[in-house]
Amino acid sequence: MNEEQLRVRLEAVDVPPSRLEMDALVRAGRRRAFRRHSAQAAGGLALVTGVLLAVPLIVAQTGSPPPVRAGTGSAAASAPASAGPVDRCRMTELPVPSGMKDAEAAAIDPTGRYIVGNDVVKQDFRPILWTDGLPKALPVPGKSVQVTDVNASGVAVGVVQDPQQEYVFRYENGAYTRLRTPSGSWHVYPAPAINAAGDIVINAEPSGKIEGEDSIVLLWKAGSTTAVTLAVPTEANAYDITDDGTIVGGMYKDGHASTPYAWDQQGNGRKLTLPAGQTGVAYAAEGNWATGGLWPSMAPALWNLQTGEVTKVEIPGPDVSKLSKEEQEKAEKRGGQGPGNAVNASGWIVARGASFVVRDGATVELEAPSGQTSKAEDVSDTGLVVGHATTAVDGENLGPRLWRC
Amino acid sequence: MRPDLEREYVEYVTVRLPRLHRTAYLLCADAFQADDIVQATLTALYVGWKRASGADNLDGYVHRIMVRRYLDERRRGWSRVLLGDRVPDLAGSADHGVEERDALVTALRSLPKGQRAVVVLRYFGDLSVEATAEALGCSVGNVKSQCSRGLATLRSALGAGHPMTTAESARDRS
Numbered sequence: 001m002n003e004e005q006l007r008v009r010l011e012a013v014d015v016p017p018s019r020l021e022m023d024a025l026v027r028a029g030r031r032r033a034f035r036r037h038s039a040q041a042a043g044g045l046a047l048v049t050g051v052l053l054a055v056p057l058i059v060a061q062t063g064s065p066p067p068v069r070a071g072t073g074s075a076a077a078s079a080p081a082s083a084g085p086v087d088r089c090r091m092t093e094l095p096v097p098s099g100m101k102d103a104e105a106a107a108i109d110p111t112g113r114y115i116v117g118n119d120v121v122k123q124d125f126r127p128i129l130w131t132d133g134l135p136k137a138l139p140v141p142g143k144s145v146q147v148t149d150v151n152a153s154g155v156a157v158g159v160v161q162d163p164q165q166e167y168v169f170r171y172e173n174g175a176y177t178r179l180r181t182p183s184g185s186w187h188v189y190p191a192p193a194i195n196a197a198g199d200i201v202i203n204a205e206p207s208g209k210i211e212g213e214d215s216i217v218l219l220w221k222a223g224s225t226t227a228v229t230l231a232v233p234t235e236a237n238a239y240d241i242t243d244d245g246t247i248v249g250g251m252y253k254d255g256h257a258s259t260p261y262a263w264d265q266q267g268n269g270r271k272l273t274l275p276a277g278q279t280g281v282a283y284a285a286e287g288n289w290a291t292g293g294l295w296p297s298m299a300p301a302l303w304n305l306q307t308g309e310v311t312k313v314e315i316p317g318p319d320v321s322k323l324s325k326e327e328q329e330k331a332e333k334r335g336g337q338g339p340g341n342a343v344n345a346s347g348w349i350v351a352r353g354a355s356f357v358v359r360d361g362a363t364v365e366l367e368a369p370s371g372q373t374s375k376a377e378d379v380s381d382t383g384l385v386v387g388h389a390t391t392a393v394d395g396e397n398l399g400p401r402l403w404r405c
Numbered sequence: 406m407r408p409d410l411e412r413e414y415v416e417y418v419t420v421r422l423p424r425l426h427r428t429a430y431l432l433c434a435d436a437f438q439a440d441d442i443v444q445a446t447l448t449a450l451y452v453g454w455k456r457a458s459g460a461d462n463l464d465g466y467v468h469r470i471m472v473r474r475y476l477d478e479r480r481r482g483w484s485r486v487l488l489g490d491r492v493p494d495l496a497g498s499a500d501h502g503v504e505e506r507d508a509l510v511t512a513l514r515s516l517p518k519g520q521r522a523v524v525v526l527r528y529f530g531d532l533s534v535e536a537t538a539e540a541l542g543c544s545v546g547n548v549k550s551q552c553s554r555g556l557a558t559l560r561s562a563l564g565a566g567h568p569m570t571t572a573e574s575a576r577d578r579s
Contacts, residue, residue, distance in 0.1 A: 010529040016436040029451025
């Protein structure tokens with residue numbers, strides 16, 4: 001097959017029809033643009049390049065997963081025991097600093113005292129720290145400053161992105177500290193994580209590479225600004241660090257996650273179990289639990305870090321009963337609800353953007369007023385879930401939210 | 406957005422939408438994910454339209470947004486989310502799920518994401534090596550090596566034993 005033949009064949013591929021409609025695209029664009037415009041006191045030019053990756057997606061849902069009462073879902077044999085029945089999680093609004101119109105909560109510390117989140121202005125982030133529910137707009141020492149995690153001491157971490165530079169920061173006692181990468185030019189991704197002691201992990205790939213090629217794992221010990229390169233194979237990626245220093249992530253092959261791993265700080269790794277026929281990676285850990293995703297089932301996974309045992313979390317899909325038979329079959333083939341992105345010390349799981357939390361193998365609804373949809377991001381050991389609410393119809397962000405479960 | 410600017414946006418998107426959808430489908434081989442990344446791309450484009458429409462290479466800029474979205478694994482898996490509520494009439498058409506209906510789509514799916522993106526942008530999007538590098542945010546050398554590796558894999562996947570019916574019939578038509 002020569003290049004011209006490949007062109008011809010690519011043109012001839014039978015592509016299924018799109019569901020996107022011009023009118024709906026314009027409507028969603030108008031609402032978003034209007035809100036952003038009114039949120040800006042003065043229009044600054046925003047250069048749109050690498051920052052795009054993390055920009056929130058405005059979408060509408062055709063159907064959200066039906067809430068399932070705890071205990072009625074498929075049982076997960078290895079899930080931790082329940083402390084008591086929880087029917088639903090009550091929503092409260094998180095106040096935002098004045099002038100912020102597109103804020104979302106991103107993470108909560110395990111004790112539930114500190115929450116971090118970001119306002120979005122065009123393509124850029126503006127960091128927020130809540131202490132005991134009171135918001136504070138953090139200083140903005142760069143074009144885009146995104147805060148991604150916080151620990152029980154209120155130490156926050158995130159990424160500063162400028163056209164010329166990009167670096168991980170630690171925010172502590174009202175001041176930013178730039179954390180240095182090894183010599184050379186590195187792109188850090190996707191977001192730094194911090195544990196109780198203050199140890200911070202993230203991945204870095206050489207600038208100019210994509211999808212983690214030749215990537216390394218960086219660890220800044222508490223208080224340090226000099227990174228240690230973890231002694232793990234290149235193209236291993238780390239996403240979280242527990243309070244005992246265990247780092248979780250996975251091995252990648254050609255940009256695809258293949259095997260979930262837990263490492264100690266010397267880089268000694270152990271494989272976490274996978275269900276037969278699945279690949280996977282761990283995205284978050286707390287205490288003895290790690291969560292992440294399984295493919296091709298696209299189901300969340302829950303690993304017991306002591307035993308390495310895995311539970312594939314079966315979640316009921318969206319209500320497809322009103323769809324045609326063909327659509328229902330397609331929905332089945334599409335599989336699960338996406339990876340778990342956050343976990344607490346009791347093994348509760350949050351899948352990013354879900355309107356429920358998984359507790360003891362069953363989904364518990366994150367309550368929202370009529371016409372709104374809940375979108376979860378993180379969960380504390382005290383049973384608090386943070387995220388944001390959107391309009392149910394077109395996914396318009398309504399601001400950061402807290403749910404008590 | 407001013408009405409005249411919005412008209413420009415609508416005109417641009419109306420013309421490009423089928424092509425963008427095709428590109429997205431070739432990238433992810435899943436109709437739902439394809440809609441998802443196209444929608445995300447075009448919503449971002451609307452918000453930044455005034456600035457973007459003045460860009461030297463608007464198509465390249467749009468490709469860049471879309472490819473970045475596609476490569477971001479952590480945002481995938483949520484493709485059940487769709488804009489609008491129209492359910493296309495698929496009656497009488499083949500099953501459009503992710504199963505292997507076309508040998509080329511199957512072979513593309515076997516490529517690492519970066520190689521797949523390079524092949525699709527170069528040979529379907531007709532982007533130059535430089536424009537592909539810009540869209541992917543990587544070096545020109547990286548595009549060249551990914552491209553040659555991707556082509557080699559496709560050739561072997563589609564090689565002996567796999568009839569090239571689609572290409573042959575397409576050639577016959579032309």
